Amino acid sequence: xPELPEVETVKRGxxxxxxxxxxxxxxxxxxxxxxxxxxxxATILPGQRVETVTRxxxxxxxxxxxxxxxxxxxxxxxxxxxxxxxxxxxxxxxxFIFENNQCLRYHDxxxxxxxxxxxxxxxxxxxxxxxxxxxxxxxxxxxxxFNIARKKDIAVKKFIxxxxxxxxxxNIYANESLFLxxxxxxxxxxSINLAEFQQLGIVIQQILTIAIAKGGTTLKDFTNSAGxxxxxxxxxxxxxxxxxxxxxxxxxxxxxxxxxxxxYFCPHCQPVE
DNA sequence: AAAAGGACCTGGTGGC
DNA sequence: TGCCACCAGGTCCTTT
Numbered sequence: 523x524p525e526l527p528e529v530e531t532v533k534r535g536x537x538x539x540x541x542x543x544x545x546x547x548x549x550x551x552x553x554x555x556x557x558x559x560x561x562x563x564a565t566i567l568p569g570q571r572v573e574t575v576t577r578x579x580x581x582x583x584x585x586x587x588x589x590x591x592x593x594x595x596x597x598x599x600x601x602x603x604x605x606x607x608x609x610x611x612x613x614x615x616x617x618f619i620f621e622n623n624q625c626l627r628y629h630d631x632x633x634x635x636x637x638x639x640x641x642x643x644x645x646x647x648x649x650x651x652x653x654x655x656x657x658x659x660x661x662x663x664x665x666x667x668f669n670i671a672r673k674k675d676i677a678v679k680k681f682i683x684x685x686x687x688x689x690x691x692x693n694i695y696a697n698e699s700l701f702l703x704x705x706x707x708x709x710x711x712x713s714i715n716l717a718e719f720q721q722l723g724i725v726i727q728q729i730l731t732i733a734i735a736k737g738g739t740t741l742k743d744f745t746n747s748a749g750x751x752x753x754x755x756x757x758x759x760x761x762x763x764x765x766x767x768x769x770x771x772x773x774x775x776x777x778x779x780x781x782x783x784x785x786y787f788c789p790h791c792q793p794v795e
Numbered sequence: 796a797a798a799a800g801g802a803c804c805t806g807g808t809g810g811c
Numbered sequence: 812t813g814c815c816a817c818c819a820g821g822t823c824c825t826t827t
Contacts, residue, residue, distance in 0.1 A: 556803075598821095632821095634804065675797085676798070741820065781800090
């Protein structure tokens with residue numbers, strides 16, 4: 523589900539409610555996420571204060587008194603700030619109940635997400651150590667992509683979705699970025715020149731920034747921490763538009779699979795070569 | 796070493 | 812209405 527803008531939306535939504543609040547109780551109803559949620563969370567977290575909420579790629583990092591909670595929403599995860607009395611829904615797996623009687627509730631039907639605990643510096647955690655560049659915190663993203671691309675032989679869409687190259691770009695924003703940059707998703711990265719990568723870097727930053735401002739993309743079930751949908755789906759220019767005329771030139775939008783993921787492109791605006 | 800493919804899950808949808 | 816196949820916003824792990 524959530525790509526960088528959605529995770530950022532959730533981060534901002536929960537930060538005001540949990541930062542500087544003390545965890546009172548942790549309820550683990552279903553620990554079988556992508557990796558098992560540590561049982562010890564229920565005993566070590568109560569009494570600890572959440573100091574900050576930050577984001578690295580699509581991971582949320584809750585800095586606590588004695589370590590970090592590391593949360594990923596996977597494909598279908600949600601984090602809601604609710605009153606703990608609110609009746610449970612199916613797949614409400616974990617509750618973090620705070621002293622102010624607010625509850626951070628983790629919900630995840632497909633259980634592809636994770637909730638982990640680390641006392642090491644987060645940048646050394648195996649899941650975070652190899653993550654690539656943050657697209658919104660660096661100006662030279664185009665040069666970065668170009669330099670790595672020269673050693674590789676893969677389709678550009680797969681390349682920009684690789685979190686070891688650049689973080690946060692999932693299937694929707696990969697499709698949208700390549701359309702706005704006029705680059706065919708199947709083009710080999712080694713054939714893309716610096717100017718093209720610089721343009722791609724610019725549109726990636728623009729699209730992620732606007733998507734955050736719109737509260738993310740809700741195709742089906744993404745919501746922010748208050749349970750509200752995002753609005754960026756109204757801005758999608760290419761994703762999900764197979765068979766429709768391209769908004770720029772009128773050619774029919776094509777649909778193919780790239781690495782098993784749905785991919786959309788305009789054959790005129792995004793020439794193969 | 797790099798790239799491709801499989802795996803992990805549930806819920807919704809469309810076809811018969 | 813029921814059953815089934817297929818699809819979905821992610822990414823790690825295994826195989827080639």
